[in-house]
Amino acid sequence: MAKPQDRQLVEQWRSIQTTYFHTAGALERALESKFSIGLTEFEILDLVAESTDAACRMKQLGERTPMTQSAMSKVVDRLDKAGLISRQSCADDRRSLFLELTDAGRALHRQAAIEHRALLRENLGKY
Amino acid sequence: MAKPQDRQLVEQWRSIQTTYFHTAGALERALESKFSIGLTEFEILDLVAESTDAACRMKQLGERTPMTQSAMSKVVDRLDKAGLISRQSCADDRRSLFLELTDAGRALHRQAAIEHRALLRENLGKY
């Protein structure tokens, strides 16, 4: 009871939580106020932007983030409606969707990424 | 553009996110299925349980978690309704609330903490 290893484990976990919450909060607020997008929206843009291959991506993207399939679907939907991304059905498997940044999406991502990196630099390791 | 330090920063951030989401998810599911409480509920129980001093605590608790004041209020409300915690107004400052585990709360926390620590041990450093 109250084993020291347990205490250390709990401390470690709380430290991760703190870092995560504060950093995510800072990112959220900055992206929302300056670019009118949420953090999850940005993260999808970021993943699509750095994706080089032209595979059917919706699925693969899911493998690169801890987001749920359901969450991804909704975020992508919002991005689509905002005109930042386009969804095109895949020729070889019509269940899949191919994602692509629009020009607006690419432009916004370029700006937002600068802010994003700066905030990461500022926040990570701060707590 | 695509500076290597930026890449590293992003990697670090994603790693934190992954650890956070997977661990929190595992905790959530286990606590919910075995004890019918959410992770945030457990975290409040945990904080109250380890709190030694008899100060008016609602406020102080807020300083020990990244949770919002609003979120805390609602979580404590649920815990109260579930009969796991009791809120008593402070004599010296009637705005403040003094939190205390009920017997049921203490019993549940004792069991749940074992599960919680085990899952932390299993998950942290896994990703």
Place this chain on the structure above:
DNA sequence: TGTCATTCAATGACGTGTCATATAAGTTGT
């Protein structure tokens, strides 16, 4: 080819977190 199982994405019901605000109590200065 027809059936059954599997996979990809979207959706609806629901819970919980956030922001802004309300309520109530305490504090300060006059």
Place this chain on the structure above:
DNA sequence: ACAACTTATATGACACGTCATTGAATGACA
């Protein structure tokens, strides 16, 4: 003792994530 300000908690509107399910396309195999 009265305003004006500050602090502690609660609450309502709203947004977003989750789970379970659906719809549609594919695969496997007799």
